[in-house]
Amino acid sequence: MEELGREISSDYAGADPVLVSVLRGAFVFVADLVRVITIPHAIEFVALAGYGGALGGRSSIRLMKDLDIPIGGRDVLIAEDVVDTGLTLNYLIKTLQLRSPRDIAVCTLLDRPYRRLVDDLPIRYVGFTVPDEFFVGYGFDLDQRYRGLPDLRIVHFPDEAA
Amino acid sequence: MLETPVFQAFCGADAPQFANHAELECAKILDYYGIPWEYEPRTFVLETDEEGRVLEAITPDFYLPEQDLYVELTVMKQSLVTRKHRKLRKLRERYPDVKVKLFNRRDFERLAQKYDLNHRTS
Numbered sequence: 001m002e003e004l005g006r007e008i009s010s011d012y013a014g015a016d017p018v019l020v021s022v023l024r025g026a027f028v029f030v031a032d033l034v035r036v037i038t039i040p041h042a043i044e045f046v047a048l049a050g051y052g053g054a055l056g057g058r059s060s061i062r063l064m065k066d067l068d069i070p071i072g073g074r075d076v077l078i079a080e081d082v083v084d085t086g087l088t089l090n091y092l093i094k095t096l097q098l099r100s101p102r103d104i105a106v107c108t109l110l111d112r113p114y115r116r117l118v119d120d121l122p123i124r125y126v127g128f129t130v131p132d133e134f135f136v137g138y139g140f141d142l143d144q145r146y147r148g149l150p151d152l153r154i155v156h157f158p159d160e161a162a
Numbered sequence: 163m164l165e166t167p168v169f170q171a172f173c174g175a176d177a178p179q180f181a182n183h184a185e186l187e188c189a190k191i192l193d194y195y196g197i198p199w200e201y202e203p204r205t206f207v208l209e210t211d212e213e214g215r216v217l218e219a220i221t222p223d224f225y226l227p228e229q230d231l232y233v234e235l236t237v238m239k240q241s242l243v244t245r246k247h248r249k250l251r252k253l254r255e256r257y258p259d260v261k262v263k264l265f266n267r268r269d270f271e272r273l274a275q276k277y278d279l280n281h282r283t284s
Contacts, residue, residue, distance in 0.1 A: 060170060061195055087195040115269060118197065118229060132269075 004125055005036025011124075016040050016074040018101075022092065023047040023065065025081035028139035028147070029109045029127075033079060037161065041077075044068060048088060049148075052151065063092050076101045081139055082110040086118035093121065110135070173227065174200035184237040185223055188265070192224070197247045200225040202233075206260070208252045220249045222262055232262040 019041050021030040034043060047065035076096060083089055083106070093104055107125035112132070134157070136142045137149030146153075164179045171193045172178065174258055178201035180186045185201075192199045209218040222232035236246050250264055 002212065059194065085190075087191070087197060090194055090197070115265075117192075117231065117233065117263070120229075 002036050004033060004127060005038065007125060008033075008107065009038045010037075011041055011075070012041070012075060015075045016042070017077050018042045018044055018067075018069070018071055019077050019079055020041040020044045020046060020067065020092075020096070021079045022081070022088070023141050024147070025141070026079050026109070028080055030079045033107070042069065046050075046092065048092065061088070064094065067096075070082050071096065071099050072103045073100065073102050076104045078104065078106045080106060080108040082135075083108045083110065083121070083123060084115040086116050086121050089121055092119040105124075171196055171198050172220050173198045174203055178202075181223075182237065184235055186222065186252070188233075190233050192226070198227050200227065206257055208249065208256060216248070218252075220253055230261060232260060234262060235265045238266075239255075257261055 007074075016039075019034065021027065021043065023045050024047070030043070034041070037153070038157045044067045045065060046063060046067060049062050049064050063079045078089070078092060078096075080089060089106060091105075096104055107126040108123060109127040111123065111126045111129045112133070113129065126158070134155040136146035136155055137151055137153045139147050140152065141147045142147075142155060167190065169178075169189065172189070178189065180189065180201070189199065189201065203225045205219050205221040207216050207219050210216055220234075220278060222234040224233040224235070225231070226233065234246065234250060236243055238246070243264075246264065250262060253260065253262055
């Protein structure tokens with residue numbers, strides 16, 4: 001975490017970036033990240049509508065909670081809990097790009113590049129590239145539970161033995 | 163018979179006829195995120211006999227034109243996907259410029275967990 005903070009603080013020195021956190025999975029990560037970034041920065045939160053899938057839902061993704069400040073001409077750093085397919089992140093970046101920021105980059109705690117469907121994403125900072133495991137804790141949930149566990153734990157599902 | 167919703171991001175010519183529920187759900191996810199996609203737009207010949215007759219071919223399930231990426235989806239058990247892996251390896255050898263990715267049962271179940279899909283499809 002300190003390493004990420006040092007790197008971001010150095011790269012954005014004098015830039016006063018806007019750190020955009022994607023709710024809800026990234027909230028613990030961001031809480032720690034902002035405390036190791038030593039330069040002035042704003043913090044904003046966005047929430048995206050979940051897909052819903054078999055439970056029913058909307059036909060296309062949308063912002064449930066938007067930014068509260070304009071980002072035109074500013075450096076934006078999106079903080080994600082994990083990037084795998086890149087579908088959500090791709091939507092968010094395209095949406096924010098319409099507001100003419102100076103630059104958009106991504107900082108993710110976990111990365112699963114082998115599962116990427118959209119691969120031209122500006123992922124500049126990666127905490128850990130992780131194997132194909134399911135994590136809970138440190139903000140990560142399983143059916144909205146276990147987010148409060150103090151660290152990341154791997155979940156083993158009973159039918160995944162093969 | 164699988165449902166055939168009206169897709170927003172589908173950019174193929176003919177209406178897709180999905181082979182299974184996993185393909186349908188995958189199409190819905192791509193659509194939801196506004197990723198342009200086509201369904202089985204191209205068949206790649208992998209092997210022919212001396213007279214040029216096709217002995218082996220593969221038709222990846224999805225093509226994402228913005229990513230120039232083919233996606234093959236399989237929900238077979240891991241132990242049964244060896245043949246599929248072999249075909250994809252052959253495809254990469256014969257067509258080195260073609261980007262293709264295999265989404266297996268486990269990948270799809272991860273997606274299902276993430277997107278609340280009904281993923282017990284096999």
